Amino acid sequence: MSNLFPTYQRWSIQPLEAKGAWMTSTENKKYLDFTSGIGVLNLGHRHQKIEEAVIEQLNKYWHISNLFPQSIQEEVAKLLCDASGLDYVFFANSGAEANEAAIKLARKATGRSKIVTCLQSFHGRTFATMAATGQEKVRNGYGKMLESFSYCAFNHVEDLYKNVDEETAAIMIEIVQGEGGVHPATEEFLQAVQSVAKKFGALLIVDEIQTGIGRTGKTFAFQHFQIKPDIITVAKGLGNGLPIGAMLGRKEWKEVFGPGSHGSTFGGNPVSLAAAKAVLSIVTSKDFLEGVIDKGEYMKSELQNRLKGQSTIKEVRGLGLMIGIELTEQAAPYLEALQKEGLLTLVAGPNVLRLLPPLTVTREEMDCAISKICEILIHFEKTALTS
Ligand SMILES: Cc1ncc(COP(=O)(O)O)c(C=O)c1O
Incomplete structure (x- = not known):
């Protein structure tokens, strides 16, 4: 029994510790955190x-x-x-x-x-x-x-x-x-x-x-x-x-x-x-901000290219490292599937999968997230097409 007002729809993952772009759960599962505490941890966990x-x-x-x-x-x-x-x-x-x-x-x-x-x-x-x-x-x-x-x-x-x-x-x-x-x-x-x-x-x-x-x-x-x-x-x-x-x-x-x-x-x-x-x-450093623009462009264009032609994808858009993937259907099942694959993302409205990685995210971390996202979005589409 919880004594908390049920204000939030909680996920089932209990955080144990976190550093940089990564969070470990009490079940010892590692997650790549592209939520940044809903746009808070711009420099990652425990910078x-x-x-x-x-x-x-x-x-x-x-x-x-x-x-x-x-x-x-x-x-x-x-x-x-x-x-x-x-x-x-x-x-x-x-x-x-x-x-x-x-x-x-x-x-x-x-x-x-x-x-x-x-x-x-x-x-x-x-x-x-x-x-x-x-x-x-x-x-x-x-x-x-x-x-x-x-x-x-x-x-x-x-x-x-x-x-x-x-x-x-x-x-x-x-x-x-x-x-x-x-x-x-x-x-x-x-x-x-x-x-x-x-x-x-x-x-x-x-x-x-x-x-x-x-x-x-x-x-x-x-x-x-x-x-x-x-x-x-x-x-x-x-x-x-x-x-x-x-x-x-x-x-x-x-x-x-x-x-x-x-x-x-x-x-x-x-x-x-x-x-x-x-x-x-x-x-506020110029180099840091230019890095964010480059990373944002990279993520957005990779996602746009790899998801091109998928019927469940309406649009990939955003500015810098604030990226939304608008789907033609509910985003929540995709968010859950990504969690199982070890990637934490957000939704914005019913149909948009929202990515807010830390601004310190590395190329390897972005590539890891992009692969997981494309795998899940394309896999889900295949399932939908064959069912
Ligand atoms: C654009 C914008 N304004 C205001 C708020 C409210 O901020 P807080 O939850 O810290 O009160 C948020 C929170 O998500 C936001 O995104």
Whole structure:
């Protein structure tokens, strides 16, 4: 009997230990982990530099409260600002909390309350971020939602224009919809988002919680495009497994969050920040990011070539090491078959097999995963064809 709320559909694999791209179960089976803790372990499990930085901070102090100035907060804020071109940082503990901060900042800065997001988006599970999420299944059963959110079709410029007006505080988007099925935004859509936001004086919020910290081959995914967000949010990969979120904004809104207006007991925790500082020192390097682009291109093109012509494959797409294989049928049975073969993957929506390998993945590990995926997808198709 479990005393946990049955919030999650758990897998049957119990983790024992993990290092790099590999996880060993309590049954002593080794798995190649292409889930990265759902896009968190961008540098793999227990990266040595991160582990050392965390241990060093553990030996100093673990928590002290935001009553005290802390140099580690200043250092990480500077690294984030230098890497993004934004000016100020608020530290939170999770993605949803970072998005809450973004929504609050946009509402207070503009004096407006309407926020436009996209259908199939995912922004979190708190009351505001659930309302921001453009998926009915996430909001189901919770009664009346927080007002003033509206949803436009992703990559649909005309629908966007219909939703934005002079009452809009912000438009909030993902550059690649992760949970919604690994759908990259088009340049045309992003340009339209930026120009319509500017036209009506609304802020542009980019949710980089899944796409940020090198995942797509840039420190932040918006940097693939010619756009200048007013606010970005990050979490997941920032702490490489230690809980942290951050909201970054431009200097124009420095005074919006004055003392007493917003805050968090644990936000800016020094242990998580020690991890974040070490993560950023690695992930923001040009060579590292170019490596991610090369690896992403390699995986995507290998999968596209080897799976070409298979009737169960609709599309292989993605950006950097955020890859989705859209199937013509449910992805869950394939995920289970891959688990039996020792490869951990994710689904995004009912039909998309999602791959989020660590950015440190090696060519051999990618080849191993690609072979397993192709074997399973093609084998399943053969079974389907002969039955
Ligand atoms: C794009 C995006 N935004 C927000 C969130 C919510 O983050 P968290 O689960 O840390 O609250 C997620 C989580 O999957 C996400 O992918």
